[in-house]
Amino acid sequence: MTDTAPRPTLEAVAARAGVSRATVSRVVNGSHGVRERLAERVRRAVEELGYVPNQAARSLVTKRHDAIAVIVAEPETRVFADPFFARQLRGISKELTAHDNQLVLLLTEDRDDHVRVGRYVAGGHVDGALVFSLHIDDPLPELIRQAGLPTVYGGRPDFGGGQDGVVYVDSDNRGGARDAVRHLLGLGRSRIAHITGALDQTAAVDRLDGFRDVMADADPRLVVEGDFTPASGERAMRELLDRRPGPDAVFAGNDLMAAGALRVLREHGRRVPDDVAVVGFDDMLPIAEQTDPPLTTVRQDIEEMGRLMARLLLRDLNGTGTPSEAAGAGSGGLVLPTTLIRRASA
Amino acid sequence: MTDTAPRPTLEAVAARAGVSRATVSRVVNGSHGVRERLAERVRRAVEELGYVPNQAARSLVTKRHDAIAVIVAEPETRVFADPFFARQLRGISKELTAHDNQLVLLLTEDRDDHVRVGRYVAGGHVDGALVFSLHIDDPLPELIRQAGLPTVYGGRPDFGGGQDGVVYVDSDNRGGARDAVRHLLGLGRSRIAHITGALDQTAAVDRLDGFRDVMADADPRLVVEGDFTPASGERAMRELLDRRPGPDAVFAGNDLMAAGALRVLREHGRRVPDDVAVVGFDDMLPIAEQTDPPLTTVRQDIEEMGRLMARLLLRDLNGTGTPSEAAGAGSGGLVLPTTLIRRASA
Numbered sequence: 001m002t003d004t005a006p007r008p009t010l011e012a013v014a015a016r017a018g019v020s021r022a023t024v025s026r027v028v029n030g031s032h033g034v035r036e037r038l039a040e041r042v043r044r045a046v047e048e049l050g051y052v053p054n055q056a057a058r059s060l061v062t063k064r065h066d067a068i069a070v071i072v073a074e075p076e077t078r079v080f081a082d083p084f085f086a087r088q089l090r091g092i093s094k095e096l097t098a099h100d101n102q103l104v105l106l107l108t109e110d111r112d113d114h115v116r117v118g119r120y121v122a123g124g125h126v127d128g129a130l131v132f133s134l135h136i137d138d139p140l141p142e143l144i145r146q147a148g149l150p151t152v153y154g155g156r157p158d159f160g161g162g163q164d165g166v167v168y169v170d171s172d173n174r175g176g177a178r179d180a181v182r183h184l185l186g187l188g189r190s191r192i193a194h195i196t197g198a199l200d201q202t203a204a205v206d207r208l209d210g211f212r213d214v215m216a217d218a219d220p221r222l223v224v225e226g227d228f229t230p231a232s233g234e235r236a237m238r239e240l241l242d243r244r245p246g247p248d249a250v251f252a253g254n255d256l257m258a259a260g261a262l263r264v265l266r267e268h269g270r271r272v273p274d275d276v277a278v279v280g281f282d283d284m285l286p287i288a289e290q291t292d293p294p295l296t297t298v299r300q301d302i303e304e305m306g307r308l309m310a311r312l313l314l315r316d317l318n319g320t321g322t323p324s325e326a327a328g329a330g331s332g333g334l335v336l337p338t339t340l341i342r343r344a345s346a
Numbered sequence: 347m348t349d350t351a352p353r354p355t356l357e358a359v360a361a362r363a364g365v366s367r368a369t370v371s372r373v374v375n376g377s378h379g380v381r382e383r384l385a386e387r388v389r390r391a392v393e394e395l396g397y398v399p400n401q402a403a404r405s406l407v408t409k410r411h412d413a414i415a416v417i418v419a420e421p422e423t424r425v426f427a428d429p430f431f432a433r434q435l436r437g438i439s440k441e442l443t444a445h446d447n448q449l450v451l452l453l454t455e456d457r458d459d460h461v462r463v464g465r466y467v468a469g470g471h472v473d474g475a476l477v478f479s480l481h482i483d484d485p486l487p488e489l490i491r492q493a494g495l496p497t498v499y500g501g502r503p504d505f506g507g508g509q510d511g512v513v514y515v516d517s518d519n520r521g522g523a524r525d526a527v528r529h530l531l532g533l534g535r536s537r538i539a540h541i542t543g544a545l546d547q548t549a550a551v552d553r554l555d556g557f558r559d560v561m562a563d564a565d566p567r568l569v570v571e572g573d574f575t576p577a578s579g580e581r582a583m584r585e586l587l588d589r590r591p592g593p594d595a596v597f598a599g600n601d602l603m604a605a606g607a608l609r610v611l612r613e614h615g616r617r618v619p620d621d622v623a624v625v626g627f628d629d630m631l632p633i634a635e636q637t638d639p640p641l642t643t644v645r646q647d648i649e650e651m652g653r654l655m656a657r658l659l660l661r662d663l664n665g666t667g668t669p670s671e672a673a674g675a676g677s678g679g680l681v682l683p684t685t686l687i688r689r690a691s692a
Contacts, residue, residue: 008492043461046461047461047485050464050485050488050489050492065466065469065471066462067466067471076435076436076439076449077436080426080429080432080435080436081432083426086423086426086427089422089426089453090422090423090426093422093453093454093455094455097454097455097459100462102452102462102463102465102466103422103452103453103454104450104451104452104466105450105451105452105453106448106449106450106451107435107439107449107451108443108449109439109440109443113443115389115392115393116412116446116448117448118396119448120411120413120448120450123411125411125413125471139393139396142396143396146354146396
């Protein structure tokens with residue numbers, strides 16, 4: 001099936017580029033100290049000849065694969081349906097590409113597949129791992145820990161007892177939620193409902209905690225669990241409209257659920273924000289601007305979170321500080337601020 | 347950063363599951379001949395102990411990584427923006443998961459990164475590759491060929507001279523395009539325009555050929571090049587509306603461009619299908635049903651294409667026929683039929 005012609009050698013590349021073998025080797029192995037003009041000539045010769053460095057030999061010298069596993073602990077269908085993941089991956093991809101590291105996205109169908117993912121990352125195919133959208137009790141972190149791989153998490157992991165040296169990047173979910181609810185109180189609303197995300201994820205738990213910080217005496221029937229999907233926002237909003245008395249405001253745990261809630265309110269002839277004010281979370285564009293009415297929401301910089309995750313990991317791999325040092329002494333978490341964005345819905 | 351506790355051994359798993367070491371080994375290495383009840387007990391013990399098999403040792407025995415690279419020759423932003431890719435990946439993911447193979451998606455920012463991708467797949471991290479959305483002159487196929495990796499392509503590759511043993515799965519793009527144009531002729535349309543996909547991709551070229559098969563004498567100003575994105579469909583439709591006389595029908599090279607064209611026609615107060623009939627390609631749901639009016643289009647089974655690609659590759663790896671044998675003697679291509687789906691737009 002494959003016609004295995006002899007591979008071009010390092011020597012052939014050197015001859016073509018008119019440089020020494022050592023220079024080619026340095027460029028191919030990503031060492032510094034080669035003038036850009038020469039490096040460019042080598043890269044052109046590499047491409048023209050279709051030279052593929054012997055990875056095994058190269059790895060022996062550098063002990064690196066220049067490849068980073070990215071593991072989204074969600075089924076592949078959700079990864080492509082929820083723009084949150086695309087945005088975080090974009091940040092990761094830009095940062096890894098800028099450092100000539102290959103992004104290796106390990107897709108799964110369900111949680112049973114996480115054992116296979118653990119086996120792959122333990123198999124010496126990548127230098128480190130970026131893991132996000134963990135659910136509580138997910139076996140993945142333990143498998144990765146046993147593989148001894150440098151790892152940075154997206155979102156605060158919940159390992160039950162907590163572990164030293166765990167590094168993560170997160171948004172200020174609790175503070176952002178407090179801002180959202182205080183904004184609704186400031187509009188004179190009193191029966192404020194909350195549609196939560198999937199409560200086996202810390203982002204959802206933290207946003208619920210923020211809601212409760214402000215609404216300590218909230219009617220518990222005004223808190224309905226969703227799962228971050230638009231359909232769950234619709235379902236939760238229908239439940240909330242059955243309550244007597246009903247809510248005069250809704251804080252949804254993300255924009256996709258808020259968009260679902262807005263659709264149901266419109267179906268039922270409720271005016272937004274007059275009858276029911278709605279606030280989301282994420283500031284997922286263009287969705288947040290295209291809802292009817294446009295959505296007031298809590299902005300988090302999702303792409304920047306991805307970029308930071310990659311940056312912390314690469315710093316660790318390059319020996320310029322462990323991720324936990326880079327993330328700040330005494331803390332494994334780098335927590336980014338959120339901002340309330342006012343549009344028409346609240 | 348990582349607490350490297352001693353890894354649990356094969357023996358520990360055997361003790362926990364109450365089976366022999368050989369039984370654990372067979373289950374872990376995916377061999378047959380272990381009763382399901384025992385295999386289940388082993389899998390539970392593996393998960394409870396967080397056992398990770400020694401991949402290097404395992405690979406020495408099986409010479410397999412049980413991992414397949416999937417390379418979409420598009421920037422990461424397009425992979426997530428165009429549902430075509432999610433659908434093809436879904437088919438691939440289901441098939442690989444069913445055979446306990448890890449899907450390793452190699453993301454890139456642009457074509458310059460393809461050399462790095464070639465290096466990764468040549469580095470002994472995967473057993474084979476599935477490659478789709480190639481553009482003409484892409485260096486990737488040559489890099490993969492040199493790596494000697496079994497490969498199946500999604501969409502007919504264009505290697506200039508053609509190569510023996512190249513295996514691909516495609517849809518009948520040319521036949522589907524002919525059906526679309528004949529349908530428009532059957533509606534009594536005479537000034538039929540075509541918005542093409544990116545003409546550095548064979549799918550776009552083949553659909554244009556199908557259009558020309560039927561419209562040999564078409565006004566060349568009624569063919570406008572797009573690039574498969576909704577924005578290019580809008581731009582192309584605006585150009586077509588500037589023509590005198592304008593088109594009374596449009597065949598768009600995919601549904602996303604058709605949806606863009608419909609938006610522009612509405613903006614300009616043209617009635618669809620009365621003034622201008624529109625046909626797309628893909629039958630991408632829910633988009634094709636949710637346009638205004640719903641879209642008449644050429645259906646191709648994108649998920650099935652993904653599944654078939656994975657199946658042909660796994661068959662080759664398992665020694666039950668090379669992909670080219672599996673794809674049918676005398677041909678490296680498996681070409682799936684298309685179907686015209688009639689809705690309101692034409």
